[in-house]
Amino acid sequence: MKAPKTHNIFNPEKECMSREALRELQNERLRKTVKLEYDNVPVYRARMDAKGIKPEDIRTVDDLRYLPFTNKTDLRDEFPFGLLASPKSEIVRIQGSSGTTGKPIVSGYTENDVEVWTEMVARALVAAGGTKDDIIQIAYGYGLFTGGLGAHQGASKIGAMTIPMSSGNTARQIMMMKDLGSTMLCCTPSYATYLGETIREMGLDPKKDLKLKSGVFGAEPWTEAMRTRLEELLDIDACDIYGLTEIAGPGVAFECLEKCGMHINEDHVIPEIIDPVTEEPLPYGASGELVFTTITKTGMPMLRYRTHDICVLHPEKCACGRTTVRMGRITGRTDDMLIIRGVNVFPSQIESVLVSVKGVAPFYMLIVDRVNSTDTLEVQVEIDENGFSDTVADLENIRNEIGEKIKSVVGISAKVTLVGAKTLPRSEGKAKRVIDNRKL
Ligand code: AMP
Ligand code: ZN
Numbered sequence: 001m002k003a004p005k006t007h008n009i010f011n012p013e014k015e016c017m018s019r020e021a022l023r024e025l026q027n028e029r030l031r032k033t034v035k036l037e038y039d040n041v042p043v044y045r046a047r048m049d050a051k052g053i054k055p056e057d058i059r060t061v062d063d064l065r066y067l068p069f070t071n072k073t074d075l076r077d078e079f080p081f082g083l084l085a086s087p088k089s090e091i092v093r094i095q096g097s098s099g100t101t102g103k104p105i106v107s108g109y110t111e112n113d114v115e116v117w118t119e120m121v122a123r124a125l126v127a128a129g130g131t132k133d134d135i136i137q138i139a140y141g142y143g144l145f146t147g148g149l150g151a152h153q154g155a156s157k158i159g160a161m162t163i164p165m166s167s168g169n170t171a172r173q174i175m176m177m178k179d180l181g182s183t184m185l186c187c188t189p190s191y192a193t194y195l196g197e198t199i200r201e202m203g204l205d206p207k208k209d210l211k212l213k214s215g216v217f218g219a220e221p222w223t224e225a226m227r228t229r230l231e232e233l234l235d236i237d238a239c240d241i242y243g244l245t246e247i248a249g250p251g252v253a254f255e256c257l258e259k260c261g262m263h264i265n266e267d268h269v270i271p272e273i274i275d276p277v278t279e280e281p282l283p284y285g286a287s288g289e290l291v292f293t294t295i296t297k298t299g300m301p302m303l304r305y306r307t308h309d310i311c312v313l314h315p316e317k318c319a320c321g322r323t324t325v326r327m328g329r330i331t332g333r334t335d336d337m338l339i340i341r342g343v344n345v346f347p348s349q350i351e352s353v354l355v356s357v358k359g360v361a362p363f364y365m366l367i368v369d370r371v372n373s374t375d376t377l378e379v380q381v382e383i384d385e386n387g388f389s390d391t392v393a394d395l396e397n398i399r400n401e402i403g404e405k406i407k408s409v410v411g412i413s414a415k416v417t418l419v420g421a422k423t424l425p426r427s428e429g430k431a432k433r434v435i436d437n438r439k440l
Pocket of ligand 1: 240242
């Protein structure tokens with residue numbers, strides 16, 4: 001049963017502010033954040049000094065363009081606590097995500113930051129029709145990844161009955177969904193589709209056997225075609241939710257039941273779209289790289305964080321009454337990050353595993369596909385001619401070693417295929433290391 005098209009708003013005072021009042025609030029909060037960074041984070045201070053900027057020079061959102069960018073490499077270089085703007089004793093939570101090498105990147109949250117993030121998710125759930133009478137099943141992974149805990153906190157905040165299933169174990173998910181009468185589902189869109197297909201294969205009819213009305217799906221790119229399929233399979237309204245660890249987690253932006261792009265929580269973050277090459281800001285309506293500046297975070301605030309996600313911003317007022325700018329679907333990346341089963345994967349992480357294994361050469365190809373709505377990863381890697389051994393046991397050991405290391409470094413399992421020396425294509429220019437056969 002689909003959600004009634006109500007437009008409940010968790011925090012109308014903030015979500016429906018006039019643009020002028022919102023700008024004033026952003027200006028004030030931006031000034032505070034810039035000062036916080038300058039006074040407490042040596043990297044930011046050094047970069048601003050190098051550009052000859054003092055915190056007092058940044059007065060309004062229009063001055064953002066003078067500030068330096070922040071990149072994922074900064075989180076790696078300053079790992080783990082170099083970017084904290086508050087004393088370590090004020091940090092109450094660590095969450096993490098994939099870095100470009102073997103180590104994850106981590107973000108530290110103060111109590112204030114957890115509260116801000118929680119409200120962002122609460123807004124998203126209410127926008128998808130959520131109330132305290134709902135039973136919300138959370139099938140995002142719990143752990144360092146922000147999906148599980150983020151959705152959990154938001155669901156608790158609106159007073160819903162929250163079921164912390166975490167990801168996987170599809171049969172148990174469906175049993176609980178049926179027995180407890182879950183009315184909302186939070187997970188990745190591909191896992192939701194897989195759940196839907198399994199439910200249908202089991203001969204269950206969501207209209208009769210389930211009570212789901214809507215879902216809040218994110219952590220990976222999806223399309224309108226996937227939305228239509230998911231809504232039919234589960235007989236629900238499917239809303240998109242976007243976020244990233246560096247900024248907060250899920251809830252940075254979310255769709256209302258109008259489903260026309262994701263409302264950005266602009267009282268907490270300022271979005272920009274830039275040309276990824278010239279790094280110049282682009283106007284609303286132009287496609288480019290999304291950049292966020294946090295304006296309420298105190299643990300690890302971010303100035304002009306380059307997400308590498310490509311999208312368009314829409315400023316027109318939405319029929320739901322919210323006045324915040326909406327971001328369209330993520331249409332690509334400006335780097336080589338892949339999202340496989342909701343997990344961010346950089347080819348360089350896999351490469352770092354392969355160079356640590358004896359008997360293989362650093363020539364590899366990643367083949368990504370989607371089988372039964374589930375992402376698959378095959379890693380083809382060349383045997384090293386010199387260390388070549390043709391005993392089956394040796395080859396099996398190498399395969400197992402690579403598989404286990406990938407699982408521990410990247411966090412997902414991969415099929416490892418060993419191929420003969422010099423069989424993978426060599427390129428004269430930039431090596432093509434990835435074949436992505438997924439049709440979104
Ligand atoms: P993480 O920090 O591990 O949660 O990963 C954040 C990244 O996941 C973002 O930068 C996006 O590339 C991707 N992502 C999160 N939500 C969405 C979404 N709704 N649509 C497309 N990509 C998403
Ligand atoms: Zn709306």
